[in-house]
Amino acid sequence: xxxxxxxxxxxxxxxxxxxxxxxxxxxxxxxxxxxxxxxxxxxxxxxxxxxxxxxxxxxxxxxxxxxxxxxxxxxxxxxxxxxxxxxxxxxxxxxxxxxxxxxxxxxxxxxxxxxxxxxxxxxxxxxxxxxxxxxxxxxxxxxxxxxxxxxxxxxxxxxxxxxxxxxxxxxxxxxxxxxxxxxxxxxxxxxxxxxxxxxxxxxxxxxxxxxxxxxxxxxxxxxxxxxxxxxxxxxxxxxxxxxxxxxxxxxxxxxxxxxxxxxxxxxxxxxxxxxxxxxxxxxxxxxxxxxxxxxxxxxxxxxxxxxxxxx
Amino acid sequence: xxxxxxxxxxxxxxxxxxxxxxxxxxxxxxxxxxxxxxxxxxxxxxxxxxxxxxxxxxxxxxxxxxxxxxxxxxxxxxxxxxxxxxxxxxxxxxxxxxxxxxxxxxxxxxxxxxxxxxxxxxxxxxxxxxxxxxxxxxxxxxxxxxxxxxxxxxxxxxxxxxxxxxxxxxxxxxxxxxxxxxxxxxxxxxxxxxxxxxxxxxxxxxxxxxxxxxxxxxxxxxxxxxxxxxxxxxxxxxxxxxxxxxxxxxxxxxxxxxxxxxxxxxxxxxxxx
Ligand SMILES: Nc1ncnc2c1ncn2[C@@H]1O[C@H](COP(=O)(O)OP(=O)(O)O)[C@@H](O)[C@H]1O
Ligand SMILES: [Mg+2]
Numbered sequence: 143x144x145x146x147x148x149x150x151x152x153x154x155x156x157x158x159x160x161x162x163x164x165x166x167x168x169x170x171x172x173x174x175x176x177x178x179x180x181x182x183x184x185x186x187x188x189x190x191x192x193x194x195x196x197x198x199x200x201x202x203x204x205x206x207x208x209x210x211x212x213x214x215x216x217x218x219x220x221x222x223x224x225x226x227x228x229x230x231x232x233x234x235x236x237x238x239x240x241x242x243x244x245x246x247x248x249x250x251x252x253x254x255x256x257x258x259x260x261x262x263x264x265x266x267x268x269x270x271x272x273x274x275x276x277x278x279x280x281x282x283x284x285x286x287x288x289x290x291x292x293x294x295x296x297x298x299x300x301x302x303x304x305x306x307x308x309x310x311x312x313x314x315x316x317x318x319x320x321x322x323x324x325x326x327x328x329x330x331x332x333x334x335x336x337x338x339x340x341x342x343x344x345x346x347x348x349x350x351x352x353x354x355x356x357x358x359x360x361x362x363x364x365x366x367x368x369x370x371x372x373x374x375x376x377x378x379x380x381x382x383x384x385x386x387x388x389x390x391x392x393x394x395x396x397x398x399x400x401x402x403x404x405x406x407x408x409x410x411x412x413x414x415x416x417x418x419x420x421x422x423x424x425x426x427x428x429x430x431x432x433x434x435x436x437x438x439x440x441x442x443x444x445x446x447x448x449x450x451x452x453x
Numbered sequence: 454x455x456x457x458x459x460x461x462x463x464x465x466x467x468x469x470x471x472x473x474x475x476x477x478x479x480x481x482x483x484x485x486x487x488x489x490x491x492x493x494x495x496x497x498x499x500x501x502x503x504x505x506x507x508x509x510x511x512x513x514x515x516x517x518x519x520x521x522x523x524x525x526x527x528x529x530x531x532x533x534x535x536x537x538x539x540x541x542x543x544x545x546x547x548x549x550x551x552x553x554x555x556x557x558x559x560x561x562x563x564x565x566x567x568x569x570x571x572x573x574x575x576x577x578x579x580x581x582x583x584x585x586x587x588x589x590x591x592x593x594x595x596x597x598x599x600x601x602x603x604x605x606x607x608x609x610x611x612x613x614x615x616x617x618x619x620x621x622x623x624x625x626x627x628x629x630x631x632x633x634x635x636x637x638x639x640x641x642x643x644x645x646x647x648x649x650x651x652x653x654x655x656x657x658x659x660x661x662x663x664x665x666x667x668x669x670x671x672x673x674x675x676x677x678x679x680x681x682x683x684x685x686x687x688x689x690x691x692x693x694x695x696x697x698x699x700x701x702x703x704x705x706x707x708x709x710x711x712x713x714x715x716x717x718x719x720x721x722x723x724x725x726x
Binding site: 267268335337338339340341342343344345346347348351355356359360 | 527529532534557558560561564565567569571572573574575583584586587588631634635638
C-alpha cells in the first residue's frame with residue numbers, strides 16, 4: 143500500500159498497482175523449513191549438555207543413596223574424620239580443609255585481582271605493554287590447573303620451604319583463580335558507563351575518589367559474582383592440590399600451617415580404591431561438594447539479580 | 454586575582470562568595486584556542502569573552518565543536534588521550550592549561566551537566582551530597598542538599614524520598630538531580646551540554662525555566678542544538694560553524710535579529726524557515 147497526498151493535503155490510500163500477492167509468502171516455504179531445522183538442531187545441542195549433566199548428577203545421587211541403604215551413616219560421614227573402616231569413615235577434615243582453602247584463596251586472590259583490574263581499566267595508559275598484559279591475562283585464565291600446582295610446588299613448597307601445608311595449597315589455587323578474577327572484574331568495570339566517571343570527575347572528584355565512590359560500587363555486584371564463580375572453580379580442583387601434596391586419608395582437622403586434604407582429594411582417594419563401599423563414600427562426598435557448589439552458584443545468582451541494574 | 458590562586462591546590466575552602474554585581478565581567482575567556490583530536494582539528498582559533506552571571510548559549514550544527522569547547526573550560530578534555538589544546542583558555546584571567554593548575558581544583562569551581570542524565574546509582578541524597586563529600590564540605594550536608602535541590606527545582610518532588618535511588622526518577626527529574634549535584638558544592642560556572650536534548654518537551658521546559666534562575670547565581674554556558682531554546686533562554690549567543698570556527702558572538706537578540714555574518718543568518722533562517 144502506498145500513501146498519496148492530494149492537493150488539499152488530505153491523505154488517501156490506494157493500492158497504486160502494488161501486487162498484494164507478493165505478501166502471501168509463496169516461495170518462502172523452503173526458507174522457513176530450513177529455519178525450523180536449524181532451530182531444532184541448535185535446541186538439541188543446548189539440551190544435550192543439560193541431559194549429560196543431569197545423568198551424572200542422578201548417577202552420583204543414586205550411588206550416595208545406595209551408600210545410605212547399606213548402612214553408611216550421614217551424620218558419621220559429616221562429623222568424623224577419615225577411617226580405614228568404611229562404616230566409621232567421615233568427611234569432616236576434608237570439608238574443613240576445603241573451606242579453609244577457599245577462605246585463603248579468596249584472601250590472596252580477591253584484592254590482588256580487583257586491584258589489578260582497577261589499575262588496568264582505570265589507570266593504565268593504553269599502550270602496547272598494557273595490551274600485552276591484558277592479552278596474557280586471558281591466556282593465563284586458560285592454563286591447565288596442574289601447571290599452577292607445579293608452580294606452587296616449585297616456588298612455595300620447595301623453594302621457600304613452606305612444605306606441603308594448607309597455605310601452600312591455597313596459594314596454588316589463588317594463582318589459578320587470580321586471572322579469572324581479574325578478567326571478570328575488568329568486565330564489570332567496563333560495564334560501568336563512562337557517564338558515571340565523567341559525572342564524578344566533573345563534580346570535582348579525583349580519579350581515586352571516582353573509582354572508590356562511584357565506579358567500584360557500581361561494578362561490585364559483577365566483581366562479586368565473578369569472584370564467587372572463580373572460587374567455585376577452585377573448590378572443585380584436585381590436580382593442583384595433589385601437586386602441592388595432600389594427606390592420603392585425612393585424620394585431623396587441618397589448620398593453615400598443617401598438612402591438609404580437601405573434599406576433592408578425599409573423593410579422589412575413595413573413588414580410586416577398589417572397595418565398592420568406598421566408592422559409595424566417594425559418591426556421598428561428591429553430593430556434599432555439589433551441594434556446596436550449588437550454594438555458591440545460588441549466592442552468585444542472587445547477587446546478580448538483586449544488584450544488577452540498568453543505567 | 455584571589456580566585457586564581459585557589460586553582461592551584463585541591464583544597465578549596467568553603468566560602469560563600471559575596472557576589473556583587475559587576476556587569477559583563479569576563480569569567481571565561483578563550484584566546485586563539487585550538488583543539489585537535491589526533492590530526493583532526495575540532496576548534497579553530499576561537500576568541501570569546503564569556504560574561505559573569507549571564508546565560509551564554511553555544512549553537513551550531515552537530516560536529517562543529519560545541520562540546521569540545523565546553524570540555525576545554527573544565528578540562529574534561531584531559532580524559533581524551535588524543536586531545537591536544539593550543540592557545541589560551543582563561544578562568545578569571547588564569548590560563549587553566551598552565552602547568553600549576555590542578556584540573557580537580559578547577560572543576561570544583563566549574564560544575565557540569567551532561568547531555569544524557571548521569572545520576573549515580575545512589576540515593577537522591579547521596580547523589581546531591583557527592584560533590585560536597587569529595588570536596589570535603591561535610592558541614593551542614595543536609596541543609597546544602599536541600600538548598601541544591603531547591604535550586605534545581607526538584608525539592609518539592611523528592612522531599613519525602615531522599616533515600617530512594619536517583620535512578621528511579623524520570624529522565625527530567627534525573628537531569629534536575631544532576632543539576633542539583635553540580636550546584637551543591639557552589640561552583641561559579643555551570644557548563645551544560647545539551648541538557649534537554651534527551652528529554653521530552655515538558656521536562657525540557659522545566660529545565661529552561663530553571664536556567665534563568667540559575668543565572669542569577671552562576672555563569673551559565675549552555676550548548677544547545679535547538680535555536681529556539683537559545684533564543685528563549687540566553688543573554689549571549691555564540692555561533693560555531695563546521696570546521697570548529699566561532700563565526701559570531703553577540704547579544705542573543707542581535708544574533709537572531711540582525712547578525713553580521715551572512716553564514717549565521719543563513720544558518721538561523723535555514724533552521725527557522
Ligand atoms: N573523543 C573524541 N575523539 C576524536 N574526535 C572527537 C572526539 N570528540 C569529538 N571529536 C570530533 O571533534 C569534532 C567536534 O565534536 P564535538 O565537539 O562533539 O561537536 P558538537 O558537540 O558540536 O556536536 C567532531 O568532528 C568530532 O568527530
Ligand atoms: Mg555535542
